[in-house]
Amino acid sequence: xxxxxxxxxxxxxxxxxxxxxxxxxxxxxxxxxxxxxxxxxxxxxxxxxxxxxxxxxxxxxxxxxxxxxxxxxxxxxxxxxxxxxxxxxxxxxxxxxxxxxxxxxxxxxxxxxxxxxxxxxxxxxxxxxxxxxxxxxxxxxxxxxxxxxxxxxxxxxxxxxxxxxxxxxxxxxxxxxxxxxxxxxxxxxxxxxxxxxxxxxxxxxxxxxxxxxxxxxxxxxxxxxxxxxxxxxxxxxxxxxxxxxxxxxxxxxxxxxxxxxxxxxxxxxxxxxxxxxx
Numbered sequence: 001x002x003x004x005x006x007x008x009x010x011x012x013x014x015x016x017x018x019x020x021x022x023x024x025x026x027x028x029x030x031x032x033x034x035x036x037x038x039x040x041x042x043x044x045x046x047x048x049x050x051x052x053x054x055x056x057x058x059x060x061x062x063x064x065x066x067x068x069x070x071x072x073x074x075x076x077x078x079x080x081x082x083x084x085x086x087x088x089x090x091x092x093x094x095x096x097x098x099x100x101x102x103x104x105x106x107x108x109x110x111x112x113x114x115x116x117x118x119x120x121x122x123x124x125x126x127x128x129x130x131x132x133x134x135x136x137x138x139x140x141x142x143x144x145x146x147x148x149x150x151x152x153x154x155x156x157x158x159x160x161x162x163x164x165x166x167x168x169x170x171x172x173x174x175x176x177x178x179x180x181x182x183x184x185x186x187x188x189x190x191x192x193x194x195x196x197x198x199x200x201x202x203x204x205x206x207x208x209x210x211x212x213x214x215x216x217x218x219x220x221x222x223x224x225x226x227x228x229x230x231x232x233x234x235x236x237x238x239x240x241x242x243x244x245x246x247x248x249x250x251x252x253x254x255x256x257x258x259x260x261x262x263x264x265x266x267x268x269x270x271x272x273x274x275x276x277x278x
Contacts, residue, residue: 044228048247073108075107077119081120127148189208218267231253
């Protein structure tokens with residue numbers, strides 16, 4: 001299998017330019033109306049298909065489902081900025097994701113022990129770090145250059161032959177992210193994407209996976225999408241058709257467990273939002 005087909009790149013795009021336009025043009029929507037929409041089966045299926053099976057740099061193409069199927073071992077590499085804050089943000093967020101998905105996760109002290117590294121680095125070191133992970137040839141492709149040019153932060157991961165994720169790298173340029181007031185946004189979105197929801201879509205709302213959203217924290221919809229991804233009824237390597245056929249049953253099971261009706265409360269428990277006191 002070509003290396004390119006087993007590598008994914010997902011930047012957090014700069015979204016703040018859109019905020020003023022959104023304030024003017026978006027229709028007023030109450031919390032109850034938004035909740036009613038994202039809880040619908042058709043919206044959940046459509047949202048999942050867009051963020052789990054589509055790829056930003058391959059429009060129109062559906063990829064196999066990807067997710068972790070081995071325990072995640074995270075190394076937090078703070079090279080720039082407030083080490084204590086970065087460590088806390090990362091640990092609270094990753095533990096939250098582990099609880100939501102049921103995916104085993106631990107923290108290790110060295111990159112050699114890890115299969116997932118989150119690195120807080122200088123903006124000027126982004127290309128160097130990306131190239132060290134994917135190779136100079138892959139780092140020079142148009143898609144990678146665009147991701148490095150347009151994104152605030154970047155997620156890279158590799159998959160095994162069965163499409164399960166077996167290693168990952170999150171690059172957060174601490175200086176640039178803080179300049180754009182996006183440090184927390186980077187931690188929240190990139191860690192969620194590396195679980196196996198790699199695509200952004202303006203149609204998925206309210207969500208950290210939407211480039212037109214101003215959400216910093218995982219939304220109730222994001223919580224449900226993550227629960228769907230790690231349902232026992234799904235597995236890495238499933239095709240778009242297989243996933244679509246399985247999703248109604250997945251959603252029915254989550255509804256029976258109260259994950260739809262109680263998502264607003266459950267997504268807050270143990271979250272960075274709760275830690276921040278918001």
